[in-house]
Amino acid sequence: MKSFGETFDIQTGSMDLIFPHHENDIAISEALTGKPLANYWVHNELVKEKNHPEIPQEKALTLRDVFNRGYTGREVRFWLISMHYRKAMDFSWSKLDVAKKTVSRLDRFVDKLRTCQKGPVIGEIDQLIYDLKQKFVGAMDDDLNISQALAALFDFIHSINRIIDFQGLDLSDRTKIEDVLSGLNSVLMIMDLGEPEPSQQTEELIRERAAARQKKDWARADHLRDELRKLRVEVTDTKDGTTWRRIKET
Secondary structure, three states: OOOOOOOEEEEEEEHHHHHHHHHHHHHHHHHHHOOOOEEEEEEEOOEEOOOOOOOOOOOOOOHHHHHHOOOOHHHHHHHHHOOOOOOOEEOOHHHHHHHHHHHHHHHHHHHHHHHOOEOOOOOHHHHHHHHHHHHHHHHHHOOOOHHHHHHHHHHHHHHHHHHHHHHOEOHHHHHHHHHHHHHHHHHHOOOOOOOOOOOHHHHHHHHHHHHHHHOOOHHHHHHHHHHHHHOOEEEEEEOOEEEEEEOOOO
């Protein structure tokens, strides 16, 4: 109460805490203040792992177990938020594999956005961004309807992919798209929107490869491409020059 006052805006917790924990919280608080403890209660269902064939029954699955299998925090988060918070989730590695593929798809889109060919200003972009914001906010305001919010995001990505493939993007449009994605990601936290920073070694290899290509020393250029891949860097040659991206950890 010292930090938040006598009535909170939102109180969260899992379904198994409603009785007796939260009911006791309400009884104690209202007896003391005569006011509601919270304006909104948000209780999430549980992740279930009972009788899972890959998990010994005497052992509870932990995040460390999941990370040790090679999954990242973003992939786990995407899987957890992909279901409405009031629906129970049955754990399986195959569902995490689907989440991994989806996050990889998002990463490929971000890379494509930043390395696409230059194009004209597209008037349709502003309308697509407006529609995305309206649909995303409307869905999240509807009891955190995450499936509709994610559907709006992937519809937007599909439309932008189509524009990139046929026309390319002007820098101003690319900036607008990155800005709206950044806003959505402040809620979702599933996209990697940080600009990759090349190491000194990477920069030197890229320059050396550009020089080899200029001399038409294709064997040397291919060798340097392989060396860059060992550093988890992928280069792409376009008519506007060579671009690169960091290969995400698997």
